[in-house]
Structure formats: C-alpha cells, structure tokens
Amino acid sequence: MKNYVGRDIPDELLVNGKEVYQGKNYMDGKYLKKASPCTRRYEKPQESKLVETLADALRQCGAKSGMTFSFHHHLRDGDFVVNMVMKAAIEELGLDNLTIAATSLGAAHDPVAEYIEQGKVVGIQTSGIRGRIGEVVSAGKLKTPAIVRSHGGRPRAIEAGEVHIDIAFVAAPTSDCVGNCRGIGGKSNCGSMGYAMTDAKYADHVVVVTDCLVDFPNMPASVEAIDVDAVVVVDSIGNPKKIASAAARISQNPRDLMMAENVAKVIASTPYFKDGFSFQTGVGGPSLAANLFLEKYMDERGIKMGWAIGGICGPMVELLKKGKVGKVIDVQDFDLDAVNSIHQTPNHFEMSASQYANPANKGAFVNKLDFVVLAALEIDTGFNVNVLTGSDGVLRGAPGGHPDTAAGSKCCIIVTPLIRGRMATVCEHVVTVTTPGDCVDVLVTDYGIAVNPNRPDLIECLDNAGIPHVSIESLKEKAYSLVGRPDDLQWEDKVVAVLEARDGTILDAVRKIKPFTLE
Amino acid sequence: MVVQKPAIAGTVESSDALVSVEPGDGKIELTLTSSVMNQYGRQIRETVLDTLNRLDVKSVKINVVDKGALDCTLKARVECAVFRSCDASEKNIPWGGAVQ
Numbered sequence: 001m002k003n004y005v006g007r008d009i010p011d012e013l014l015v016n017g018k019e020v021y022q023g024k025n026y027m028d029g030k031y032l033k034k035a036s037p038c039t040r041r042y043e044k045p046q047e048s049k050l051v052e053t054l055a056d057a058l059r060q061c062g063a064k065s066g067m068t069f070s071f072h073h074h075l076r077d078g079d080f081v082v083n084m085v086m087k088a089a090i091e092e093l094g095l096d097n098l099t100i101a102a103t104s105l106g107a108a109h110d111p112v113a114e115y116i117e118q119g120k121v122v123g124i125q126t127s128g129i130r131g132r133i134g135e136v137v138s139a140g141k142l143k144t145p146a147i148v149r150s151h152g153g154r155p156r157a158i159e160a161g162e163v164h165i166d167i168a169f170v171a172a173p174t175s176d177c178v179g180n181c182r183g184i185g186g187k188s189n190c191g192s193m194g195y196a197m198t199d200a201k202y203a204d205h206v207v208v209v210t211d212c213l214v215d216f217p218n219m220p221a222s223v224e225a226i227d228v229d230a231v232v233v234v235d236s237i238g239n240p241k242k243i244a245s246a247a248a249r250i251s252q253n254p255r256d257l258m259m260a261e262n263v264a265k266v267i268a269s270t271p272y273f274k275d276g277f278s279f280q281t282g283v284g285g286p287s288l289a290a291n292l293f294l295e296k297y298m299d300e301r302g303i304k305m306g307w308a309i310g311g312i313c314g315p316m317v318e319l320l321k322k323g324k325v326g327k328v329i330d331v332q333d334f335d336l337d338a339v340n341s342i343h344q345t346p347n348h349f350e351m352s353a354s355q356y357a358n359p360a361n362k363g364a365f366v367n368k369l370d371f372v373v374l375a376a377l378e379i380d381t382g383f384n385v386n387v388l389t390g391s392d393g394v395l396r397g398a399p400g401g402h403p404d405t406a407a408g409s410k411c412c413i414i415v416t417p418l419i420r421g422r423m424a425t426v427c428e429h430v431v432t433v434t435t436p437g438d439c440v441d442v443l444v445t446d447y448g449i450a451v452n453p454n455r456p457d458l459i460e461c462l463d464n465a466g467i468p469h470v471s472i473e474s475l476k477e478k479a480y481s482l483v484g485r486p487d488d489l490q491w492e493d494k495v496v497a498v499l500e501a502r503d504g505t506i507l508d509a510v511r512k513i514k515p516f517t518l519e
Numbered sequence: 520m521v522v523q524k525p526a527i528a529g530t531v532e533s534s535d536a537l538v539s540v541e542p543g544d545g546k547i548e549l550t551l552t553s554s555v556m557n558q559y560g561r562q563i564r565e566t567v568l569d570t571l572n573r574l575d576v577k578s579v580k581i582n583v584v585d586k587g588a589l590d591c592t593l594k595a596r597v598e599c600a601v602f603r604s605c606d607a608s609e610k611n612i613p614w615g616g617a618v619q
Contacts, residue, residue, distance in 0.1 A: 392557045421534045421587030422555045483589060486558035516557050518564055 005384050005436045007508045013145075013498055019505045024407050024438050027503040032360050035161025037204045040229060048177035049231045054088040054209070057230040058167070061205035063089060066097040067166035070199045073104035073128065074171065074183065074190035074332055078242030081171040081209050083111045084234065090120045099123030101163050103154060103195040103353065104398055107131040108242070116142050125163055127151055128398030129388075129497070137496055138394040140512040146395070146497040148388060148434075148510075151331070152357025152364060152404035153502040155198040159360065160504065168203035170196045170223050171237045175210040179228025180221035183333075183350075184343060186212030188238045191333030191342045192312070193222035197352035200227045211237045220343070222350060248313035248335045250292055251285035255446050259286040259415050262444045262467075263373055264293030269465035270458065272370040272410050273297070276306035276326070280366075280405050283313050283334050284375040286415045286444075291315045298324060309356065309365045310401060312338040312348075320345055329365060331356040331401075357404035359502045366401070366408030374402055376416045378423075378430040381472050383437030383452050385414060386430035388499065391423050393489045393513035395497060399434040403502050406439035411458065418445040424479035424486065426472065431489060432499060433508045447478050490514040520601055520617075522579045528599035529588075536588040538567075538596040540604050543578035547571060553585035566590050570597040574617055594619070 001009055003020035014020065051057045069089070071082050082102065089095045098120060100112065104127045113132035115121040122143035129137060129146060137146050149157060157163045172181035173189045183193045188211055200206050200223045208223070208231045217225075251257065263286070267273050279294070281287045292315070298304065305325040308316050312330045314337030319325045327347045333339045341348050357366045366372075377397060378386040385406075388397040406412040416425045426445065441458055443450045450472040451459045462469050490513070497510040525541040549567060553560055563585055570593070571579065579601075585593070598618050602608040612618055 391555060422559055422589060423587065484559065484562050486555075487561055489557050513557070516560060518551065518560055 003506065004438070005382065005433045005507065007433055009506045009509055010495060013495065013506055013509060021436060021501045021505040021507045024436065026505065027359070032160055034159050035164065035202065037202050039204060046178065049179055049228060050177055051230045051232055054085055054232050055092040057207045057232050058089055058093055060230050061167050061207060063093060063095060063167060065095045068099040068101050068164060070165040070168040070203060071100065071102040072171065072193070072196040072199060073102060073106070074193055074195060075188065075238035075243045077106050077108045078239035079108045079171065080236060080238050081169060082109050084209070085169050086112060086115060086121070090115055096120045097122050099125065101125040101165060103151065104128035104400070105130065105133055109133055119143065125149065127154065127400055129395045130397065134395035138513060140494050140496050142496065145495045147500060148399060148497055149500045150357065150399045150403040150502045151195070151353050151401045152359055152366065153500055153504065155354035155358045156360040156502065156504060158198055158202045159354070162504065165199055165203035167205045167207060168199040170200060170206060170208045172208050172210040172223070173237070174212045174214045174218055175208045175231055176214055176216040176218040177231060178216060178225040179206070179208045179223070179231050180216070180218040180225045181208055181210070181223040182218055183222055184339065185214060186210070188236065188240050188243060189339050190243055191339035192330045192350045194331035194351050194356060195353045196223050198354045205229045207232060209234055209237055211235060244333060244336045244339050246336060248283050248288060248315065250315060251289050253285060255417060256285040256289050259444050259446055260289035261293045262449060263290040263413055263415050264297055265465070265467055266413060266442055266444065266449065266462065267294060267371055268297040269461045269467055270411055271461070275303040277370045278306050278368060279308045279371050280310040280369055281373040282375050283311060287373045287375055288313070288315060290373050290415070291319065295319065295324060309369065310405070314338060317341040317345065317348065320348060357401050359404070359407070364408065366404045369405060369409040371411050371413065372405040372409040373413045373415055374406065376414050376425065378425055378427050379414055379416065379443055380427050380430045381476055383440040383443070383472065384430050384433040385435040385440060386432050388434045389432040389510060391431065393431060393491065395510065403435040403439065406435045407502060411442065412440050413442045413444060414440055415444045418447040418475060418479045419483050422483045424476070424483050426475045426479045427486070428476060432510055434499060436501065436507060443472060443475070445475055448475055450475055490516070520574050520576050520605055522576060522601060522604040524604055526600050526604035528603060529596035531584055531586055533586050534588055534592070536583055536585040536593055536596050538600040539582045540600045541580045543580050545578045547576070547578070548580045549583065551583045551585065554587050555585070563593060566593050567597055570594050573619070574598065574601050576601055
C-alpha cells in the first residue's frame with residue numbers, strides 16, 4: 001500500500017493495527033493506553049544494590065532467552081556497555097533470541113554484528129544503525145527486520161507498549177550504591193542522560209553500569225534509585241575521548257560558511273525571528289556555523305533567543321554564558337564544553353527523550369520550536385529527506401531527532417551542499433524517506449535556496465527580504481548536470497528494516513540490496 | 520595509442536580515481552571498483568571505454584579505483600595513465616585533439 005510520501009509499504013508489515021504514514025499530525029487527538037512495566041518490590045531496606053558482575057545482575061533480573069534489552073547512546077562512539085552486556089548475556093549466560101532496543105547504535109558496537117550473524121541477536125530497534133551492524137542487517141542477516149525510529153518515536157513506542165523492555169541498562173558516569181545516576185562527576189562523563197530516562201521508567205528491570213561509584217545520595221539524579229534493581233561497577237564504561245569531542249569547532253570551510261550565512265538570512269526574514277525565539281541546530285559543519293551568523297542578526301535587531309534545545313555543543317553554551325539565549329534544555333551533549341556546562345551553568349537543564357520529542361505526549365519541546373536547522377544525506381524534489389541509507393542502499397545513519405524537530409518546528413531548514421563527491425544530494429527520489437517532505441520548509445544549498453511550495457508565507461518572507469530562491473527541481477537538474485543522472489538502485493523483495501514515522505505509522509521500508517554486477 | 524609499459528595516474532582521495540594501465544593481450548580488460556558503484560558504475564565504465572576508444576587504445580589491462588570522481592576527472596586520469604605508459608606525457612600533448 002502506498003503511503004502519503006509515495007512509498008510502497010508491503011502488506012505483511014501492516015498487521016497488529018500498523019498503518020501507513022498519512023501525513024503529519026494524523027494521530028492528533030487520538031487516545032493512547034500506556035503500557036506498564038512489571039517491577040519487583042524492594043520493601044525490605046537494602047544497604048546497597050551493588051552486585052559483583054554483569055552476569056550476576058542479569059541473573060538477578062531473571063534474564064532469559066527471547067528478552068529485549070535496552071541501551072542509551074550518550075557514550076556515543078566511546079561506549080563499552082552494549083558490548084559488555086551482550087557478551088555477558090550470550091557468552092556467560094548462554095542466552096539467545098535476544099532483541100536490542102537502543103536509542104542509537106554506532107561504530108562502537110561492531111561486535112554485535114557477530115551475534116547477529118550467529119543468530120543470537122534476532123531483533124534490533126534503534127535510531128542509528130551504522131558500521132558492521134548496518135552492513136549485516138542490510139545483507140539480510142538479522143532474523144526480523146530492524147525497526148528504526150526517531151528519538152521522539154522511541155519513547156512513544158515504549159509508552160504504547162510496542163516495545164517492551166525486559167531489562168534496561170543505564171551507562172552511568174556516576175552512580176551511588178542504590179542507583180541514583182548522573183552524567184557528570186566521574187571519569188567517563190556524558191552530561192545529559194535524557195535518552196535513558198524513559199527506558200528506566202518503563203522497563204521491568206533496570207541495571208546501572210558505572211565506573212565511578214560515589215557517595216549516597218548522588219543528586220540531582222538523572223535516573224533515580226526508585227527504578228533501579230542492581231548496580232554493577234566496572235573498570236570503564238567508555239572511552240572518554242570518543243564520548244565527547246574536545247570542542248565542536250565552527251567550520252572554516254568557505255562553502256559551509258556561505259550556506260550558514262544564507263540560513264541565518266532566511267531565519268531573519270521570517271516573522272518568527274523576534275525576541276524570545278527558539279532554536280535547534282545540528283552539529284554538522286554548516287548547521288553549527290549558522291549559530292555564528294544568527295548571533296550577528298540578533299545583535300543587529302537587539303533581540304535574544306528565548307531557548308534552545310537538542311543535542312547541545314560548545315557554541316550554544318557560549319551563547320548561554322553570554323546571555324544571548326535564556327535557557328538551554330539538553331537531551332544529549334556532543335562536546336566537553338556542553339558536558340561541563342549542564343547542571344553547572346545557570347539555565348542549562350536536562351530533559352528526557354519524551355519531553356524533547358515524543359509526538360504522543362501532551363506537549364514536547366519540539367512542538368514549541370520556531371526554527372530547526374538540519375543536514376541531509378539526500379533530499380528529493382518532494383522535500384523528503386534521507387539521513388539513514390547510503391547511496392549503495394546500506395544502512396549507515398540515524399534519523400535521530402530530525403523527523404521530530406522538522407514536524408514540530410514552525411520553520412525547518414535543511415542545509416546541505418548540492419553534491420558530495422559524485423553523489424547528488426538533491427535528487428529525484430531519496431533512497432529512504434526518513435523525514436517526510438510535509439515537515440520540511442526550506443532547503444539551503446551552495447547553489448541556491450528552495451522553499452517548499454506548501455509554504456507560500458515563507459516564500460513571501462524571502463521575496464520581501466530580497467533573498468533569491470529557485471525551484472527544488474532546478475537544483476536537482478543542476479546537481480545531475482554536474483554528476484550525471486544516477487542509475488536506480490536494484491533491490492530484492494526482502495525487507496531488512498522498517499522505518500517508522502514518529503507517530504508510529506510506517507514511513508518506508510528498506511529492502512535488501514541486490515549484489516551489484518556491471519554485466 | 521599503444522600501451523607499452525605499466526603506468527598510473529590519479530589518487531585514491533575522495534572525488535578522484537586511481538587509474539593503472541599495463542600492456543594488454545589484444546583486448547581491453549577493465550577492472551573497476553567504485554565508492555558509487557550502484558548508482559554510477561555503468562556510467563564510469565562507459566566513460567573509461569569511450570576515453571580509451573578516443574585514444575585509439577585497443578589492447579590494455581586497465582584498473583580503475585574510483586572514489587566518486589566526476590566524468591571530467593575520470594577522463595583526465597585515463598588519458599594521463601595512457602600517455603605515461605608510452606612516454607608521451609612530457610610534451611606535445613594534443614590538447615583539444617585526442618585529449619579533450
């Protein structure tokens with residue numbers, strides 16, 4: 001069945017009430033029966049919840065084959081916890097038929113690919129899917145199709161009971177002996193622990209894994225002891241060098257800066273750019289550089305940013321410290337400046353993934369967002385964006401908060417170079433739709449700006465400000481004139497990953513790529 | 520032109536291609552790897568074969584390691600490798616003629 005963005009969704013996926021994507025806000029006003037976990041009572045006072053090893057913690061939580069384990073990705077490419085837990089579960093306890101429900105998976109988790117090939121891990125639910133895991137899933141080696149969700153879609157699915165977490169593992173930079181966790185104060189700091197919060201509330205069991213045990217009570221806690229079954233102290237939860245980069249530097253690349261300046265111009269041309277406006281930006285080259293140019297316009301007009309959300313990095317913390325943004329609300333930190341600022345700099349707050357982006361709660365932050373500036377691997381002439389699959393059809397990306405912020409914001413700006421190497425970023429049809437075109441408003445490239453025809457109001461703003469813009473079709477033709485028109489990818493029928501829209505409908509299905517031969 | 524000895528041109532940097540040629544057995548033998556194989560493999564092969572045809576090369580073993588090079592880059596790398604293989608790359612290059 002074809003969905004709202006023209007993708008053919010196989011009927012076998014449309015079971016148990018699953019529907020195809022039918023445009024943004026389709027689920028608005030519907031009621032949701034929340035799932036509830038089955039948790040163990042710890043009525044008798046406990047001095048401590050420390051257990052010796054991960055294997056002991058798994059046994060205490062009744063780990064068995066067929067279970068779903070959840071993880072969060074604040075330790076990013078430095079994470080050791082997923083691999084440690086899966087190794088203990090599979091190699092020490094001998095479990096199989098396991099599902100990993102992670103907020104994201106990356107290059108740090110290559111060893112999991114082996115467990116997929118062995119058939120020990122049979123399900124993957126995640127936002128990011130990259131590296132070896134992306135390759136083996138794309139090759140059809142995972143027993144069930146991977147389910148890819150946005151950062152807001154995941155807490156929605158957990159609350160709706162579509163994902164039931166048997167054991168949630170919390171990678172905690174610091175914890176006390178009963179499981180009050182924080183992302184700061186240890187040796188592997190990650191700052192915000194926002195993605196772990198929903199997991200801890202909805203899992204049957206919660207195991208805290210830390211490498212820095214601190215005195216009770218570790219307050220204010222990101223994950224609270226009231227939800228924790230066991231605490232395991234390990235030598236190291238991650239490689240600090242890969243958890244947070246030294247500092248997200250603003251690009252010096254003139255092409256990035258030109259695009260960033262145009263992004264700021266577009267923002268300044270809209271009626272939403274007024275005192276107290278709200279903003280989120282990604283950490284890619286041109287998206288991050290937009291901060292710099294935006295500050296100039298803010299100074300010129302004598303206005304301040306009310307608040308900023310998202311994955312947070314140094315340049316946003318700088319603005320907060322300079323008093324140019326009122327509050328920063330933080331679900332994840334990307335660099336040490338941000339890690340060292342959360343809970344320290346006044347008005348730098350932590351929030352949960354649900355509070356950030358969940359479309360099924362009663363008001364996530366993204367719904368109050370004026371502007372979001374995002375990158376794209378590909379964007380097609382319907383303004384649909386792909387940030388998941390590469391040009392060879394292999395899974396190597398993450399929707400993250402992209403679809404959530406695009407849908408919630410008043411003005412969603414995609415900034416990307418027209419071509420990358422020989423790849424046309426602006427194309428006829430994206431490989432996979434990860435953010436539907438009805439949520440995307442403006443495209444800024446190094447060869448010109450295009451506005452979604454759905455937004456005549458924004459077209460008028462640009463015209464009034466004298467900002468030239470062209471049709472997205474002409475940008476696509478320009479790209480193809482430089483790199484040639486790409487051949488269509490050749491797919492098999494087998495679905496290897498299902499891309500859920502943030503509201504739980506099905507946005508796209510990624511099929512197994514046919515081995516390529518020139519003949 | 521006749522490929523007389525092994526020669527290479529290009530790099531494996533992103534957006535470039537490394538082209539190596541050596542004398543052939545009376546036919547054109549192309550091996551191609553590319554970072555954009557699925558979408559552009561066919562076009563890269565055509566560009567390489569067209570360029571060899573334009574240079575009147577009939578016998579060559581040619582290996583192309585493509586890293587997303589544009590057609591103009593591919594042509595230039597193939598031309599350069601062929602000219603180097605017959606010591607013709609130092610002077611009197613037929614700009615606008617066989618080399619386009």
